[in-house]
Every structure is written in structure tokens, then in C-alpha cells.
Amino acid sequence: MTLYPELTDEKRRKLLNSMVLIRTYEEAILREYHADKSPGFDIGAGLIPGEMHLSAGQEPVAAGLGAHLTKDDAMTATHRPHHVAIAKGVRLREMTAEIFGRETGLGRGRGGHMHLFDPETHFSCSGIVAEGLPPALGQALAFQRRGGDRVAVAVAGEGAANAGAFHEALNLAALWKLPVVFVIEDNDWGISVPRARSTAVTSNADRGAAYGIPGVRVEENSVEGVYEACGEAVARARAGDGPSLVEVHTLRLWGHFEGDAQGYRTDLEGVPGRDPLPTYKQTLIDRGAMTEKDYDVMTASALEQVEDAIDFAKSSPTPDPAHALDYVFSEGVRS
Template sequence: MTLYPELTDDARREMLRMMVLIRTYEEAILREYHADKSPGFDIGAGLIPGEMHLSAGQEPVAAGLALHLTTDDAMTATHRPHHVAIAKGVRLREMTAEIFGRETGLGRGRGGHMHLFDPETHFSCSGIIAEGLPPALGQAFAFQRRGTDRVAIAVAGEGAANQGAFHESLNLAALWKLPVVFVIEDNDWGISVPRAKSTSVTSNAVRGAAYGMPGIRVEENSVEGVYDAAGEAIARARAGEGPSLIEVHTLRLWGHFEGDAQGYRTDLEGVPGHDPLPTYRNALVARGVITDDDYATMQASAVERVEDAIDFAKGSPVPDPADALKYVFSEGAHS
């Protein structure tokens, strides 16, 4: 008997709907990011200057986690954060404005796409590898001390599992039996380095045993596999039974960053055939869970929401340079 909600057809439709929304969003950001960076690619040019890391292909991780979480639960993410931010419920308009560097953004345009902070949904991310794990511990510690059943989720890439912060966080979480779930997204590539060249184990899930916590690896980028693994781990955390480690073998459809020529990748030819979106859509159609019309409706709804967010961002003001130091320090009365 499972301790988490049974995976119903309604839940399957919701996970597909979330995956469609995420992919639609990333395709729109891809379009806007490259729109004014030609004829020669200039990373500093355009409406969205700077690096851009998109999550196309990794939607199952976000969609499989989301149905088990409430607004009050906390989540930290990586430099590739849009999919989990959307799944956690971060407001699309304000998130997009932040990516465009506008005053109406989550961080008033000061953080950009790798530094999204939304106190309303308890979501944050960082461009520093493995940086999100220690803050998740702090959140979980606070939840535990307050006697709540809230949980913290720390999402990181497989490269982060070789960082000291990963091992320190797992050790302390297990020692204090904190309500935190560590989720590793294994997309096979740490920037341009294949995991086999950087990691001594074939699955980071086995590292959970070293810290006395359950570890499970979800294969084939399965959104239903993520749902099951996350459901068990989150229920365990809510019950006061401590942390868990989940690794998901997922897929990076596009480059590490936009502008990445990907000359190092030997797997590119077969990548489109592993796209999780048509794979899951086709599976649900074959099982009679959705129809082609249902899928078209999901796509239309996603486009409407995403384009609304893009328009909001483009129509928002750019921060005044005179306010560059504003919001850096707390402003208030001093005794």
C-alpha cells in the first residue's frame, strides 16, 4: 500500500499538461533569446542578454514532482530552473519579466534567469553548482523545528553530486533526519563532460546508502516513474522519517547553454527519438487517457499563457540605472 495518492488518469493528464506548458515556455524563450542576436551570435546582445540554459527534455522531473507538493513546501533548483519553477507554481508573468531584466520581475530585473526567487511559492535557484542543497537543509530544519509536515526539495544536476556541498548536505540531512528530498537530474552531460569521465559510480542513487537514506534511480525519463519515486520519498519526509535521494535519468534536448555548438556530443543523432513529450502523449492516446483534441486544447492553453507572459515582460519597464544599488541592502530606520 502506497502512502501517496494513486496515479489516476486525471493526474496523468495534469502531468502531460504541465509538460506541454513547460515545453511551450522554453520554445518561446528560445525564440525571444535568439530573435535579436544575429547575424553573428552575441551573448550580450538583445532583449535577453547573458547566458540561457533551457530545460527542454527534462520536463518529466518537474511534472512528476509537482503533484505531490503544496505551495508551502520549498524547492531549490539549478541554473537550468524554468521547468521546476513553472511546476512549483511560480508566476509566469513575473518570472518572464525577470528573465527579460524588467522592473516587474521577481527580483525587479536584478537576478535574471539563473536567480529566480519567489517567496510566495517558496522557490529559489542559483547559477552556482550545488548551491541549492544547503538552503534546502535550512528550510527543512525550520519545518522540522516548527513541527509542520512541510518538506523541502533540492533539485540538482549530476555534476553537482561530485561537489562537497552535495555530500555535506546528505550527511547533515540524514544525521538530523530532516524532511528533505534530494533530486538529481542526470542528463548525461556536465556541460561538455560525459558523466562516465567525471563520476566513479554509474548511478548517484547508490550514494544514498553511504548516508543511511534510501536511494532510487528512475530510468528512461519516465514521468510516472518520477511520480512514484517522489511520492514515496515525500510521504516519508512528511511522516518524519528523514531524507531520500532520487536520481532521474533525463535528457537535455538542446545545448548546455544557448549558443553551445555541442560538438562534443556523440548522442545527438538519436536525441529526438527520446523526446519525452511525444513519448508520453502517444502513450496516453494509446491508452485512451486523452484524445488528439485534448492534446490540441492543452497546447492552445499553454500558448495563450506563455505569450501573455512574454507580452507582459516586453511591456514592462527596464530598471533605472540610478537605482542600481537599490534592494542590495535592507532599507529601514536605524537607531
């Protein structure tokens, strides 16, 4: 029995639409990030300073997962958070303003691109590998105690599955039957270390068995595969049947961070052919779910939203250094 909405052509278009919006966003951030870092490359310079981890290639995870979530569900993500934030419904303008370090940003310029917090969509992310999982348990615990069918999703990379917090979190979630879904994005690389040199098992989904929870691995970066696997997992959590683990074999289309020359990357030649976006576009056209014209409308709309967000960010004020010490506490100040 399928507990989640079956895939229709309309839903397929929505999945593609989500992927297009994410790719358009990441391309725009890429452009803005590099716009003023030359000559040479100064990581701290420019309108967007600091590390930048972009998610191009991993859109299927975000689109297939986000399709099952509402604003009231919670999500914790990683240092590479834009795609899942967008799929979760985080406001593009405020997110972009945060990435640009502006006062109008989600964190008023105090967080940055690895530390996005949106109470409206219960979205957060952490720059520390695997450490986003435990807070998701607490969100799920709060939902469980209050009744209802809200769920929490913790997204992590495949490297996180080798960290202690991952195993502690899976055990506790299973023990307390928490409404949580763990989604592992396996993009083959932990910065420069290939998965084969870091991980003793071929599928992290198999690790679910150690904690008595279902584990599913989705191959080939398939957005429809993600839709189905996450549909089952989210439905199970909503029904009060406890946590699940989903691993998606996805693709890091670009470097670990911008400026990464990827000299270690042995798979680069085959990468363009694995880009999920043109592939899924062609799939929809082939099955008659969409025309080229529909796709043009989709990309135009995405570009409009993204450029609006970029404009909003660029025209927003930067934070006042006189307030650099604000927000350490909600009450009073440190003496």
C-alpha cells in the same frame, strides 16, 4: 503501501499538461532569446541577454516532482531552473519579466534567469553547482522546528553529486532527519563532459546508502517513474521519516546553454527519438486517457499562458539605472 495519490488518467493528463506548459515556455524563451542576437551571436545583446540554460527534455522531472508539492513547500534549483519553477507554481508573468530583466520581475531585474526567488512559492535557484542544497536544509530545518508537514526539495544536476556540498548536505539532512528530498537530474552531460568521465558510480542514487537514506534511480526519463519515486520520497519526508535521494535519468534535448554548438555530443542522432513529450502523449492516447483533441486544447491553453507572460514582460518597464545600488541591504545603505 503507497503513501501518495495513485496515478489515475486524470493525474496522467495533469502530468502531460505540466510537461506541455514547460516545453511551450522554453520554446518561447528560445525564440525570444535568439530573436535579436544576429547577425552572428552576441550573448549580451537582445531583449534577453546573458547565458540561457533551457530545460527542454527534462520536463518529466519537473512534472513528476511538482505533482506532490504545494505552494508552502520549498524548492531550491539550479542554473537550469525554468521547468521546476513552473512545476512549483512560480508565477509565469513575474518569472518571465525577470528573465527579460524588467522592474516587474521576481527580482526587479537584479537576478536574471539563474537567480529566481519567489517567496510566494518558496522557490529559489542558484547558479553555483551543488550550492543550492545547503539552503534547502535550512528551509527544512525551519519547517521541522515549526511542526507541520512541509518539505523542502533540492534539485541538482548529476555533476553536483561530485561536489563537496552535496555530501555535506546529505550527511546533515540524514543526521537531523530533515524533511528534505534531493532530486538529481542526470542528463548525461556536465556541459561537455560525459557522465562516464566524471563519475565513478553508475547510479548517484547509490550514494544515498553512504548516508543511510533511501536512494532510487528512475530510468528512461519516465514521468510516471518520477511521479512514483518522488511520491514516496515526499511522503516519507512529510511523515517525519527524513530525507531521500532520487536520481532521474533524463535528457538534455538542447545545448548546455544557447549558442552551444554541441560538437562534443556523441549521442545527438538518437536524441529526437528520446524526446519525452511526444512519447508520453502517445502513451496517453494509446491507453485511452486522452484524445488528440484534448491535446490540442492543452497546447492552446499553454501557448496562451506563455504568450501572456511574454507580453507582460515585454511591456514592463526596465529598471532605472538611478536605482542600480538599491537592495544591497534591507536597512540603511553602505556608506
